[in-house]
Amino acid sequence: MAPSFADKLLAWFDNHGRKDLPWQKDKTPYRVWVSEIMLQQTQVTTVIPYFERFVERFPTIDTLANASQDEVLHHWTGLGYYARARNLHAATQQVMADYNGEIPLEPETLESLPGIGRSTAAAIVSICSGKRATILDGNVKRVLARIFTIDGWPGNTRTLKALWEKAEILTPTKRAADYTQAIMDLGAMVCRRSSPVCDKCPFCTECQAKLSDAIHLYPGKKPKKALPVRATTMLVIEADGNILLEKRPPQGLWGGLWSFPETTDKTPEEFIQDLSLELTTQEPLESFRHTFTHFHLDISPVRATVKGTMDGISDRERFYWFNPTNPRELGLTNPVTRVLNTLQSSGTIK
Ligand code: SF4
Known part of the structure; x- marks a missing residue:
């Protein structure tokens, strides 16, 4: 047989x-x-x-x-x-x-x-x-x-x-x-x-x-469809060497991970003011694209140095000052690791 x-x-x-x-x-x-x-x-x-x-x-x-x-x-x-x-x-x-x-x-x-x-x-x-x-x-x-x-x-x-x-x-x-x-x-x-x-x-x-x-x-290819493109501004807010991170909602994109705060309807100044922080400098960082299964996300990071502490931030579960030189064990989004690596390798932050 x-x-x-x-x-x-x-x-x-x-x-x-x-x-x-x-x-x-x-x-x-x-x-x-x-x-x-x-x-x-x-x-x-x-x-x-x-x-x-x-x-x-x-x-x-x-x-x-x-x-x-x-x-x-x-x-x-x-x-x-x-x-x-x-x-x-x-x-x-x-x-x-x-x-x-x-x-x-x-x-x-x-x-x-x-x-x-x-x-x-x-x-x-x-x-x-x-x-x-x-x-x-x-x-x-x-x-x-x-x-x-x-x-x-x-x-x-x-x-x-x-x-x-x-x-x-x-x-x-x-x-x-x-x-x-x-x-x-x-x-x-x-x-x-x-x-x-x-x-x-x-x-x-x-x-x-x-x-x-x-x-x-074989196997047959997925029918091609152009992925839509979305855009966002991510704020890399820094105070005394710490970077402000925001926890993403539990479900959905990067659910439960810590990311940079994003703003679509407010200017960086307004966003920072709402957190009772005082903007001292800001500069755009190099934009990049992150591709998800269903869309491209064009990310424009803005680095902002601020004065202020956590005291003005009422939602302690949602925001966290992350210290890149002494990092706590957190799940970080891809843009956070990418931007922090770039800033650290260029000596911009420690
Ligand atoms: S099963 Fe895959 S590896 Fe094996 S002969 Fe067919 S195509 Fe080649």
Whole structure:
């Protein structure tokens, strides 16, 4: 009998798959869960140092559940897609409250927790319990779309349904944990988005996209739409070497992170006056663009030195004087790290 898809993949995995990733050592449901959330939208090589620092600071589910959101976001700063961190934090609190700290290894139950979708739930269950559960992350979508020439953009409902059906059929009952890791590895290491290494692929002689010289057409591309552009002024307000930061609302863009105050309807002078601070100097800094999934944000930072203290600022939960030379552990937005790095490397601030 010809070897099945799973047999071929597992034979490849036994020889070439990754078995030394940090979350594969001391494997616990908590560590696997953290890794799977970090790996959503982020590559393994980027995730590894973040994962190691994160689990060193929050080694168990209760340490994460009991941490403040500021600490959690601080350890996520730079990894992006911060809703992942907020949801993970909230989900650990839910597991502590509802499941006595035991992560429920059932796909439907896991899927009811914040931030865990169908594929992530299946990955955690299969890797941690060895039970059969089908995954379909970005890597797997690419592999299946190419091998079976499944047309269309995977964000399209019909294409997604076809990919899930194929993934379900192929997932074996035996060696479920290895299969999950194997298909993710094949996508990440061999069937890469650009320049797939087909001569190292166990499906080289049967991959429909390869045989028809059409790899570049699979998976189908997202229909192009020009991203809208928004603009904002960010105030880099400085007093005695401290920088005023404002906490973003808990949900939405950069939710819960600390950023520079923004003003759209007031001049910098008016904004600063409202905080009972006295403007001494101001200068525009170099503008830059930050691109989100749905729009570009053109940011014009203005550096303002002021006289005054926290005394005039009534909302202490919302504003914070951040000392870059002795930084508190906070989650910072990308513009804050970027502007502070520039000012520090030019010697403008310490
Ligand atoms: S043959 Fe090439 S395109 Fe097809 S699955 Fe393998 S690596 Fe991907």
